[in-house]
Amino acid sequence: MDTIIIDGLSFALPLFIIAIGGIYSEKSGITNLALEGFQGFGAFIGAMSAVLIANAFGTDIQNLFYVALLFAMIGGMGFSIIHAVLSIKFKADQVISGVVINILALALTTFLTTQINALVFGAASDKFRLGVSERFTIEGVANIPVIGAVFTNVYPFEVIIIVIAFFAWYLLYKTKFGMRLRASGENPHSVDAAGVNVSKIRFSAVLISGLLSGLGGMCFAYSISANFSSNIYMGYGFLAIAALIFGNWRILPTLAACLLFGFAKSGGAFIAQSMALPSSFTDLFMILPYVLTLLLLIFFSKSNRAPRALGEIYDKGKR
């Protein structure tokens, strides 16, 4: 039971922060299927920075977690510029742009990983080995039954994510930037008429989605996969999109959706383990979150409402 909660949380929270990135982008009116690519590319930049720094200064890679996190955010944000420029400046189709960016990220990072491994380390590997970030347990509260699991074996990034998520909520709902951002996704003409630059707002929103996705991707790399490789492109970005849709583009309900996915995943793994099934069957249980997605789609696709101007190219002159 405790493992389900512990593993579920450590999966759900990075997913959650990626989904928040998606919420920012989509609330501003830009369809964002590129979350998958952003998180992978961000994680790549973070992991690369970590292994290179570790190599140059002989630091233990475990201690470079925060450095990697920072670089991952910068990397994710940098990569997201492509989506922003294509869909805002060049008014390209946002769905196509997103799909292409995902393919690009996968190909580019796989290629660069093997190249860097070969050139710098002289090793033929398609991975950057990172290990698992250290965890902490809050003594005392950890002993409370059930709830205690929440405070046991916590990754530091889980705390960081919760703090950032809170700040993201504040920015989106309490500040003028957030108010203008949400209005841009509902009716960009109203924002324009109010003398605010819609393109700038949407640009920032997409960059924020890149930044948060990079953060989320790095957390995956430092926890469940313990390395950076093309395995990071497991569809987590798409799962985040599913979560934000089930969450009706709102932050708290999206957290609920992420937790559901997280517990479905850890629960599935737990069942597979406790039944001591061969590994090929474990994979079967790994599809649980996705099956859940399909089921939820049936119930939620009717009642949920996307931002009104989502995916529409904004043309100032058009009346």
Next chain:
Amino acid sequence: MSDYIVEMKHITKRFPGIVANDDVSIGIKKGEIFALLGENGAGKSTLMSILGGMYEPDEGEIYIRGEKVQISSPNHAAKLNIGMVHQHFKLVSDYTITENIILGVEPMKKFAGLFPYVDIRNANRKIEELSKNFGLEVDPTKKIADLTVSMQQRVEILKVLYREAEILIFDEPTAVLTPQEIEFLLGIIEGLRNGGKTIILITHKLEEIKKVADRCAVLNKGNLVDVLDVKETSTKQMAQLMVGREVNFESAKAPAVMKEEVLKVDHLTVKNEDGFEVVKDVSFTIHSGEIFAIAGVADNGQVEIADAIAGLTKVSGGKVLLQGKDITNESIRNRTEMGISYIPEDRQSFGLVLDFDLSTNLALKQYYREPFASKGILSKEEFEQFGSKLIDKYDIRSGQGIKTQVRSMSGGNQQKAIIAREIELQSPLMIFVQPTRGVDIGAIENIHKMMIQQRDQGKAILLVSLELDEIMNVADTIGVIYNGQLQKIASSESLTTNEVGEYMMGAKHE
């Protein structure tokens, strides 16, 4: 220094392929209501968008309070105390009134001296006060989605007042309102003027100008025709200047000669996608030689009635009978063949295939039949012959005759093409939904004439329109709808415009 608060000198603005404003010069005095009159496409909105900072002119100069300015953005215009109430509202329907008004000029406060946040509560108070001062009472915490059109317009007006506008531009503000609402709005506009504001009122409705404006500039095809003193000019003179020729306001119309019943709508109920009843238990009949008009404020179920008769919407209760036959569950094509012509509200999406040429569009409802097609093969000559015939007969004007891509035609001529096509079907029942929306006075006159002609030839005609003038003008029988229910059915002579307006608002009952 001149006594003008706004001066626009020699303004020229070109769009690809058209000169929207051609060397236009006007001066507006402080504290007057200055009207801008002209047909659709005359360049009124463009001229005022230049003043509002939406467009920059290609040539010409603007002086505000005697000072030369280049208005580069709506923000800049707002700084010069110029505010525009747009023709198409620019509101976020998910936001409250307050949030919409303060968007772009949000009042801020700091939480714990550190975190800035938008001070909604204070803004609510301020807007409530403002709205009371100008007689525009609203509840600032309500969402736009829950407001009527006229309330939404109040929000647009409050938006510019909140930004401390002294010069207020209204772009066709009455187009979407009922007579009572228009009355109220004109009152507000006069009040603003009396409070010292300068008002520019764009419209193509002459009575409104006559009622409130002090002076009036007339635009025609981008050119300034004249600037008139409203008191000394008759509406007839204004209309002539606007159209550039003599116009008839009233369609000459012989009394209706009604014969047998053509359409019977019996306890019709229609539900929308959400299962909500938008048409509730509606019954009426239309006879051969009768124009039956449904009057009502937009979105009260009138379009759904027309759609249900034409087969575009599913009926959830009641019956539709055409010449005594139950057609409630017939397909659209069967209905067309049994005798229904339909001129839809949205001519560009439903009435025409914009990228097809004119002759194809004209044959769109008959192409599968002899002589247009034989054994499944289409005959090009037949299309072209038929097209040429209709272009002559109905005076459809276009750049390249039958080969013209319909997209490039003007709205009035697109509409003429649809009406021509539908008349040619010779159906006993013709349904017109908003046939004159967005077309100019000349074309309106023409369309009304065609409708009356068809009536005189023994067709039954259903007209759905939001323009009360149009209904009073052409209808023989009027059914007023409110909230999905017919409030009143009576002959048009027995009703006054004001009475119809009251039924439309649900203020008066049978």
